[in-house]
Amino acid sequence: MYYLLKKELFFPPVSEADEDGILAIGGDLSVERLQLAYRSGIFPWFEDGDPIIWWAPNPRMVLFPDEFRVSKSMRNIINRNIFKVTLNQNFRDVISNCKNIKRDGQNGTWITNEMVEAYCNLNQIGVAKSIEVWQNNELVGGLYGIDSGQIFCGESMFSKVPNASKMAFIALVNYLKTNNYQLLDCQVYNEHLESLGCREIPRSEFMKFLK
Structure with missing residues (x-):
């Protein structure tokens, strides 16, 4: 189960990422959310047409x-x-x-x-x-x-x-x-x-x- 992001600026702890490193899906690419993501050890990586996927891989x-x-x-x-x-x-x-x-x-x-x-x-x-x-x-x-x-x-x-x-x-x-x-x-x-x-x-x- 992945965390589905809504409008609020929030990410779950990186420890909740799956074994591939996927942590959450959805949200947006606003300046505020991207800054929070990188401060939290998280980054977006997805293909055109897909929902936004947020990653926190282990190891790094x-x-x-x-x-x-x-x-x-x-x-x-x-x-x-x-x-x-x-x-x-x-x-x-x-x-x-x-x-x-x-x-x-x-x-x-x-x-x-x-x-x-x-x-x-x-x-x-x-x-x-x-x-x-x-x-x-x-x-x-x-x-x-x-x-x-x-x-x-x-x-x-x-x-x-x-x-x-x-x-x-x-x-x-x-x-x-x-x-x-x-x-x-x-x-x-x-x-x-x-x-x-x-x-x-x-x-x-x-x-x-x-x-």
């Missing part, structure tokens, strides 16, 4: 900034200065590219038009942020996420040329290190994230960092 994939590994090949690319990186200069273009980019093994995207507008609203109040990667004055890669103060919750990234999304990730981690963030929330496991130094921790440990 995270990166402790000091554990980040930059490959020798990426160090060489950084040294060649083929990319320019900016922070929070073109949020809408970044999330739109994340929405529209073709991904292997996926028919569509989980970033709906409704989500684009919701996260752009969060960007306008300084909660959602983006990193842009440029080559020859063209936006070729980037990522966006939610800035919760000492935790940055990564949402999605895109790349139009090789290594552009890796460059965005490196720039993000450097930003987090410089500003003394505790960790980067990557939500759920994948092999690529693990190769970058991310690892899974119990949801209870993640919640301690949030609080």
Whole structure:
């Protein structure tokens, strides 16, 4: 049984999520509800045409900034200065590219038009942020996420040329290190994230960092 959200701003405890990490269904993507969700260790993830599904997976994939590994090949690319990186200069273009980019093994995207507008609203109040990667004055890669103060919750990234999304990730981690963030929330496991130094921790440990 999942909790069905109504109009009131409320989420059940994350401990009530099922074994897949699904906690609740319904509600809306208002600025207030999204802020409450991320403060509570919860995020939305659903496909176009489906109801909003709210997740609190256990375990949680995270990166402790000091554990980040930059490959020798990426160090060489950084040294060649083929990319320019900016922070929070073109949020809408970044999330739109994340929405529209073709991904292997996926028919569509989980970033709906409704989500684009919701996260752009969060960007306008300084909660959602983006990193842009440029080559020859063209936006070729980037990522966006939610800035919760000492935790940055990564949402999605895109790349139009090789290594552009890796460059965005490196720039993000450097930003987090410089500003003394505790960790980067990557939500759920994948092999690529693990190769970058991310690892899974119990949801209870993640919640301690949030609080």
